[in-house]
Amino acid sequence: MPGSSFKKAEYFMCPSKDYSNMKNVDNASDIEDDMSDRVYTIDSIHSDFFPNLPTYLNPLQNSLAYAIMKQHFVNPKDVVYQKIVTHKNSVRGVHFRRAGPQEKVYLKSDDVRACIMICGGLCPGINTVIREIVCGLNYMYGVDDVLGIEGEYIIFYSRNTITLTPKSVNDIHKRRGTFLCTSRGRYDTKRIVDSIKDRGINQVYIIGGDDTQKGASVIYKEVEKRGLQVSLAGIPKTIDNDITVIEKYFGFNTVVEEAQRAINAAHVEIESIKMVGIVKLMGRYSSFIATYATLASRDVDCCLIPESPFYHEGPGGLFEFIEQRLKENGHMVIVLAEGAGQEHMAERMDDVGMKDALGNKLLLDVGLWISQEIKDHFTKNQKMAINIKYIDPTYMV
Structure with a gap:
């Protein structure tokens, strides 16, 4: 939505079954009596610095192919609960405006100049997303002017753009990697917005993960500050599946399937040779890939994740569990997320906390470290040699 910003609008709801008595307030504290248990919050997008923007009928209404959409346009007042399960007397909680096509739009199709860019690492399905944006804008909304930024934020400063049409993106979903290229690094927000303004771009589609979406938010604030009629759409892209609110991201299922292949390869090896x-x-900080792959594989004996701290020695520790499994089966498979056990490594290796270009802490290689820890423990304490097969399929998935 052009000229939009995030705002929290608060309402209180009467505890009775009849909610027609709903009252809009700017702040929960403005209500004289204590209504905190009946206040819920809406994270909303609204035209704050463009209050009188003209609107136009959605082009979908004129398309025979999408005529059914007339029955399914999203009402601007529709909201979605952040928490699906609530109790009778619990806080109403945060709600979000429901996404989807609405009856009115803020730009005529002929006036739209859109651009698409990608930041961060690779993820299965990026090219499919690019293709669907281009084809959707063209076939559904009649938009012909779409640019592709060949790189990430910093490339916005240059003229590294290509024109994207349904024909040019027709088969890119069959290719691996990304059609537009990507990278990581810092950027100059003001120069990006200067470029957006100079090129006459009024729709920006930004595909990326957590850092990219933070960057998009900063760019939006600069757009708002300048009063530009520009829409920014952040499309979450993360293999780790770790951005709040969205349940599952494109490419995640593919990653889990590939991860299972690595687990299966490890299981075949260790079952034949009797090893770990x-x-x-x-x-890094979430274990969706490791957890889903473990549950899907059924060949995993132990899954180590950053959300659940573990310890090595003593009763109930990792070493004791490994010993028990080896006595029972003669082999075992351990799956670990790259962020697991980082605190143990930092203690034993005097980690200085190095960071990448975006300020994220660089993780140590927990796989190699824990492999050596297991070898050392069983060699010294159990007086037994232990064979370990270590597989890191990071760039395979």
Whole structure:
């Protein structure tokens, strides 16, 4: 939505079954009595610095192919609960405006100049997303002017753009990687917005993960500050599946399937030779890939994740569990997310906390470290040699 910003609008709801008595307030504290248990919040997008923007009928209403959409346009007042399960007397909680096509739009199709850019690492399905944006804008909304930024934020300063048409993106979903290229690094927000303004761009589609979406938010604030009629749409892209609110991201299922292949390869190896197989999967601070792949595989004996701290020695520790499994089966498979056990490594290796270009802490290689820790423990304490097969399929998935 052009000229939009995020705002929290608060309402209180009567505890009775009849909610027709709903009252809009700017702040919960403005209500004289304590209504905190009946206040819920809406994270809303509204035209704050463009209060009188003209609107136009959605082009979908004139398309025979999408005529059914007339029955399914999203009402601007529709909201979605952040928490699906609530109790009778619990706080109403945060709600979000429901996404989807609405009856009115803020730009005529002929006036739209859109651009698409990608930041961060690779993820299965990026090219499909690019293709669907281009084809959707063209076939559904009649938009012909779409640019592709060949790189990430910093490339916005140059003229590295290509024209995207349904024909040019027709088969890119069959290719691996990304059609538009990508990278990581810092950028100059003001120069990006200068470029957006100079090129006459009024719709920006930004595909990226957590850092990219933070950057998009900063760019939006600069757009708002200048009073530009520009829409920014952030499309979450993260293999780790770790951006709040969205349940599952494009490419996640593919990653889990590929991770299972690595686990299966480890299981075949260790079952034949009687050893410990360790598979390290992506997941800095969240373990969706490791957890889903473990549950789907059924060949995993132990899954180590950053959300659940573990310890090595003593009763109930990792070493004791490994010993028990080896006595029972003669082999075992351990899956670990790359962010698991970082606190143990930092203690034993005097980690200085190095960071990448975006300020994120660089993780140590927990797979190699824990492999050596297991070897050392069983060699010294159990007086037994232990064979380990370590697999890191990071760039395979």
